[in-house]
Amino acid sequence: MTNMLVTNIGELLTLAPAMKKEGRKVTEHDLGLAKNQAIYIEKGRVSWIGSQKQIPKHLAKQKKLKEFSAKGLTVLPGLVECHTHLVFAGSRAAEFELRNQGMSYQEIAKRGGGILSTMKQTREMSVKALKGISQERVNEFISQGVTTLEIKSGYALDEKNEIKCLKVAKSLEGPRIVTTFLGAHAKPPEYDSYKAYLDFLQKKVLPQVKKQKLSNRVDVYVEKGFFSQEDSREFLKAAQGMGFEVLLHADQLTLSGGADLGVELNALSGDHLIQIEEPQVQKLAKSQVTCVLLPAADLYMKCKYPPARKLIDAGARVALATDFNPGTSPTQDVNLVGLLARLEMKMTLPEVISAYTVGASYALKLQSEVGSLEVGKHADFLCTDKDWQQLFYSIGERSPTFVYKSGELIY
Ligand SMILES: [Zn+2]
Known part of the structure; x- marks a missing residue:
């Protein structure tokens, strides 16, 4: 499995703070919102996550690295x-x-x-x-x-x-x-x-x-x-x-x-x-x-x-x-x-x-594997052209543009 670098994420929702609170009393702050982010994926799991500007050089320069530009899309954990x-x-x-x-x-x-x-x-x-x-x-x-x-x-x-x-x-x-x-x-x-x-x-x-x-x-x-x-x-x-x-x-x-x-x-x-x-x-x-x-x-x-x-x-x-x-x-x-x-x-x-x-x-007792985008977890995520406030909003809407499971494109 090749490693993958996801770049140019317009808006990332990690849900990491919500996970820390075990999904209780979640507020907007707990979505873990950040702009212009990147994710590094190794063997299907997230191994680095952070600002597009701070991608460590040793990660970006690896041989056989697959790069996927999210082109400014919103990225959130797979549902x-x-x-x-x-x-x-x-x-x-x-x-x-x-x-x-x-x-x-x-x-x-x-x-x-x-x-x-x-x-x-x-x-x-x-x-x-x-x-x-x-x-x-x-x-x-x-x-x-x-x-x-x-x-x-x-x-x-x-x-x-x-x-x-x-x-x-x-x-x-x-x-x-x-x-x-x-x-x-x-x-x-x-x-x-x-x-x-x-x-x-x-x-x-x-x-x-x-x-x-x-x-x-x-x-x-x-x-x-x-x-x-x-x-x-x-x-x-x-x-x-x-x-x-x-x-x-x-x-x-x-x-x-x-x-x-x-x-x-x-x-x-x-x-x-x-x-x-x-x-x-x-x-x-x-x-x-x-x-x-x-x-x-x-x-x-x-x-x-x-x-x-x-x-x-x-x-x-x-x-x-x-x-x-x-x-x-x-x-x-x-x-x-x-x-x-x-x-x-x-x-x-x-x-x-x-x-x-x-x-x-x-x-599903999978909280240590999926549900948020954090280092060590499966790289399960979806990309959408909507900003997060447009999710679960319009009847009949179809949000995802791309869907990845463990770093592999499935849609
Ligand atoms: Zn039932």
Whole structure:
């Protein structure tokens, strides 16, 4: 791998100060803004960063040095998309029309729609076909500046096909991929009780996921009437006992104990958090749990938005993500997510930028590798012709001009 010198950076956002604050109470100062900067990259990692005028001579004069002029563009860390359900077959567009025209979810499910329709199609699709459509979706994220991408299983709900989906996710190319086992997404029709299904996942599937090194993360959809707090606790504790990191879909529809359980188990993240109240806000703020907020899903679900301001002001670490999935968030629009966070959750722009870089890197436990541009970290960055104040601003905007992962051009 040749070394690379990036010169003529018009405006650089390192996010290093935000990283130092662990993504908490981020202000404009924490963006690490500087003009006329340069970055030196060695073996895919940042090895020097500073003023264009002060590039050390021994670096600039190396043989076989690749030089890339950013021509005055803005450079910021590659985005970290930390919550997607990207591997699935089929579409639920027809169902969206029915739901939007007032049909209940129960009626749609009776007609063969809902998550079980995605499950059926995902089980039936071949590895090759699933890989093909999934790679296209990954490419869509790359084109928006995403250099680290989380992908959950959870649309197959049986041993063979959950494993298949994790293998497909791991095989996808471009960004750094982080896989998560979400077998406990919904209960498949083969099981009478949620508890029995969790027992099956724990005894049969988790050992396979571990053995085949398909993921080191386990997620559960904790919700009243679905996976209860009590059952989820037992399952996640067992997963932790096997060496998995844990995270939760928490308090999306009702206050059902997900956030409380996340803090109790020291989970990497609690995701959604729409229904949490003051006690949960305080607990989360004092914990290491990253609060992953998913406003595009809230837009589609026409529900309220999570209390981002309260969380941030109390000192919690927040991340943002698309929740891309065929049912409740059929969008990969990262820009829209940030815009909704500003408009509907009153997050400041520096908070949004930090949430999509620093906050999300913590949610994936990659904060020492990505999320900010600092010496020793992966040279993951995007270049855009917009200044930073124009980010997450215009509907339909496409920011990145170039995207680099570990010093290699990927877009
Ligand atoms: Zn989700």
